Amino acid sequence: xxxxxxxxxxxxxxxxxxxxxxxxxxxxxxxxxxxxxxxxxxxxxxxxxxxxxxxxxxxxxxxxxxxxxxxxxxxxxxxxxxxxxxxxxxxxxxxxxxxxxxxxxxxxxxxxxxxxxxxxxxxxxxxxxxxxxxxxxxxxxxxxxxxxxxxxxxxxxxxxxxxxxxxxxxxxxxxxxxxxxxxxxxxxxxxxxxxxxxxxxxxxxxxxxxxxxxxx
Amino acid sequence: xxxxxxxxxxxxxxxxxxxxxxxxxxxxxxxxxxxxxxxxxxxxxxxxxxxxxxxxxxxxxxxxxxxxxxxxxxxxxxxxxxxxxxxxxxxxxxxxxxxxxxxxxxxxxxxxxxxxxxxxxxxxxxxxxxxxxxxxxxxxxxxxxxxxxxxxxxxxxxxxxxxxxxxxxxxxxxxxxxxxxxxxxxxxxxxxxxxxxxxxxxxxxxxxxxxxxxxxxxxxxxxxxxxxxxxxxxxxxxxxxx
Numbered sequence: 170x171x172x173x174x175x176x177x178x179x180x181x182x183x184x185x186x187x188x189x190x191x192x193x194x195x196x197x198x199x200x201x202x203x204x205x206x207x208x209x210x211x212x213x214x215x216x217x218x219x220x221x222x223x224x225x226x227x228x229x230x231x232x233x234x235x236x237x238x239x240x241x242x243x244x245x246x247x248x249x250x251x252x253x254x255x256x257x258x259x260x261x262x263x264x265x266x267x268x269x270x271x272x273x274x275x276x277x278x279x280x281x282x283x284x285x286x287x288x289x290x291x292x293x294x295x296x297x298x299x300x301x302x303x304x305x306x307x308x309x310x311x312x313x314x315x316x317x318x319x320x321x322x323x324x325x326x327x328x329x330x331x332x333x334x335x336x337x338x339x340x341x342x343x344x345x346x347x348x349x350x351x352x353x354x355x356x357x358x359x360x361x362x363x364x365x366x367x368x369x370x371x372x373x374x375x376x377x378x379x380x381x382x383x384x385x
Numbered sequence: 386x387x388x389x390x391x392x393x394x395x396x397x398x399x400x401x402x403x404x405x406x407x408x409x410x411x412x413x414x415x416x417x418x419x420x421x422x423x424x425x426x427x428x429x430x431x432x433x434x435x436x437x438x439x440x441x442x443x444x445x446x447x448x449x450x451x452x453x454x455x456x457x458x459x460x461x462x463x464x465x466x467x468x469x470x471x472x473x474x475x476x477x478x479x480x481x482x483x484x485x486x487x488x489x490x491x492x493x494x495x496x497x498x499x500x501x502x503x504x505x506x507x508x509x510x511x512x513x514x515x516x517x518x519x520x521x522x523x524x525x526x527x528x529x530x531x532x533x534x535x536x537x538x539x540x541x542x543x544x545x546x547x548x549x550x551x552x553x554x555x556x557x558x559x560x561x562x563x564x565x566x567x568x569x570x571x572x573x574x575x576x577x578x579x580x581x582x583x584x585x586x587x588x589x590x591x592x593x594x595x596x597x598x599x600x601x602x603x604x605x606x607x608x609x610x611x612x613x614x615x616x617x618x619x620x621x622x623x624x625x626x627x
Contacts, residue, residue, distance in 0.1 A: 287475035290436060291489035291541060292464040301488060305479045 172353055177344050181354075184340025185361050187254075191326045191336055192365075194258040196319060199265025206270030211277045212295075221270070228267035234328050236260040241332040253334035261329070265322055272318060276311040277303060316373030320366045337361060387450075389414040389545055389576045390435060395444035397430055397600075404430045406600040407444070412545075412593075415574045419581055419591035423622060427600040428580045432547050435578065436467040449544050465493065468538030469547040472554050474530045476522040482509065482533045483518035486540045494541070508536040512566045528559030535566055546570065548579040564590075584611070584623070596622065 173181075209221045228236070240263075241256035251259070280303050288298040330339035341358045345351050390412035397405040404427045412418045420428040433439045435448055437460050446453040449466040477485050486508055487501040496504065509515050512532035522530050531551055538546060548567065552560040564586050570577060571590050581587050587594060588608045596604040598618045604610060614620040 281475075283471065283473060283475045284477065286438065287471065287477075289460075290438070290464050290467075290469045291537070292461045292493045293489060294461060297492045301492065302477055306477075309479070 172350050173344070173348065173357075177348065181337065181340050181344060181357065181361075184335055184337040187335060187340075188323065188326050188337040188362075189365065191254070191257055191261065191329060191334070192319070192323045195261035195265050195322050195326065198258060198262030199269055199322070202262060202266035203269030203273060206266060207273035207277055208299075210270065210274040225267045225271055228263060229271070233260070233264050233325055234331060236264050237328055237332050253329070253332055256332060257326070257329035257334045257336075261322070261326065264325070265318075268318060268321075269315065272314050273307070273311055276307040276314075279310050280306045312376045313373050316369055316376070320369050323365050323369070324362060386414060388412055389449060390578070391445075391447040392431070392435070393445040393447075395431070395434060395446060396442045397427075397434060397439060398442050404600055405434070405441070408597070408600070408602055409444075410595055410602055410605065412576060412578060414544075414576050416592040417571050417577045417579070417590055418593045418595060419579050419587035420595045420597060421581065421584065421587060421622075422597035422603075426597040428597045429549055431597065432469075432549050432578060432580050436469055436547060437463055438469075461493075465541060466543055467545045467547060468541060468543035469549065470531070470534050470538055470551050472550040474522070474527070474534045474554075476530055476534055476537070478522050481519050481521055482514065482525070482536075485522070485533055486537045489537070490540050504540055505536075508539045509533070511539065511569070512536045513562070526559060527555045528562045531555065531563050532566055535563075539570075545576045545578070548577065548581070550580050550582065552581070552583060587611075598622075 206221050206225065209217055210225075213221070237257060237260040240251065240260040241253065244251050244256070284302055284306065285298055288302040293301070326336055327338040329336055330342065333339070335343070337358055341354045345354045348354070388411040390410075392411070393409050395405050395408045396403070408427070408431055410418070420431065422428045430439060434441050434446060434453070437453055437458070441454065444454075448463065451458060451463050451466070453463070476482075477488070480488065483502070483505045486505040490496045490504055491501050505518065506515060509518055512535055514529060514532055514536065517525060517529060517533070520529075522533070525533065534551075552563050555563065560583065564583065567577070567579070567586075568590055579587070579591070588611055591608055594605060594608055594610055595602055596610070596616075596619045598616075604614065604616050604619050610619070611623060614623060
């Protein structure tokens with residue numbers, strides 16, 4: 170700490186802020202798309218289900234770094250120039266959507282079929298069955314893996330440094346280039362990541378307990 | 386008056402297995418029909434066909450003035466007229482007893498908040514569970530859960546109730562409380578079809594008995610058919626002491 174100037178610390182903290190912002194963007198974008206993918210995987214007509222499955226397999230089989238290169242370097246080649254932040258947010262969202270889509274598909278399918286049948290027999294339409302019967306139960310199942318995956322998102326945002334987005338790792342590299350104190354800089358960064366991720370897992374466990382009240 | 390349920394020469398296949406092979410029977414409005422038979426005789430499938438949970442391969446089913454084979458069938462309307470209670474209760478675990486009961490009246494019948502609560506209180510007390518309104522399914526015994534499931538169906542004011550082996554998953558000492566509720570419904574003139582293994586109960590509450598065997602209606606008639614079975618199969622079925 171002593172070896173870093175207040176300006177450098179502030180610069181690192183700003184990077185920390187961008188890491189959080191990028192994580193939130195990736196989770197929001199990836200979550201929205203992932204939710205649609207999960208619904209399509211479970212309820213859509215067979216051709217749509219197949220297309221969605223192929224998309225998920227394709228994205229899951231591609232390194233995140235390549236997705237980021239594609240959005241940052243690839244889109245301009247198609248005549249669409251993007252800044253590092255939107256490029257990183259887009260690449261991460263695509264990546265996250267494939268994983269959350271698959272996690273949430275499993276959660277939707279984990280709700281017993283008989284629940285939907287019972288709701289249908291009470292004359293609830295598909296939307297009502299989904300909102301009032303399936304989703305509340307699926308969300309409970311989805312909480313631990315989702316928050317667990319949020320930890321992955323937070324850590325994966327560090328790859329955005331490779332396309333020049335100044336989040337925490339990029340900020341750390343720049344400070345290190347100026348100070349040549351890699352140990353203190355990167356331990357500090359590791360500590361900040363931990364400070365971000367650990368509460369997430371605690372929160373996950375707490376949510377699990379809260380949702381579980383109905384099942385005791 | 387035309388029957389509330391008309392099943393006519395219905396066939397149903399699951400893959401290579403013929404589950405129903407030309408089943409026909411009728412249910413008069415206000416009467417109680419019990420369907421008995423061995424496991425695999427097609428009785429539960431017949432029940433599920435009546436409220437459209439299974440489609441049929443041939444034949445004709447008419448329920449509450451609706452043709453189930455018609456391409457214009459409105460399943461939602463059918464489900465408003467026909468209530469069903471399952472062997473495994475299928476209560477919504479994330480909702481209290483009262484919320485389970487109020488869900489469909491709120492969403493489908495669009496009742497106001499006060500009306501929903503009055504209705505829930507009425508049907509829950511009808512099944513003897515007025516004091517359990519705030520309990521979650523996991524806090525209730527099997528018999529209590531099954532009675533909530535009955536209340537949940539009754540709240541939609543169905544014209545016909547179907548019961549699919551609703552006491553089969555219950556301990557013997559809990560079946561009585563559920564059967565008592567059904568007896569009450571029979572006294573009130575509710576049209577009902579019960580698939581059941583409770584022979585003594587079927588004899589007591591049913592106006593008409595249907596014995597199914599190998600996907601066919603093998604024998605039927607008033608409860609007295611149990612005292613003088615005409616076929617060897619029914620005799621054997623009864624003789625096995627269930």
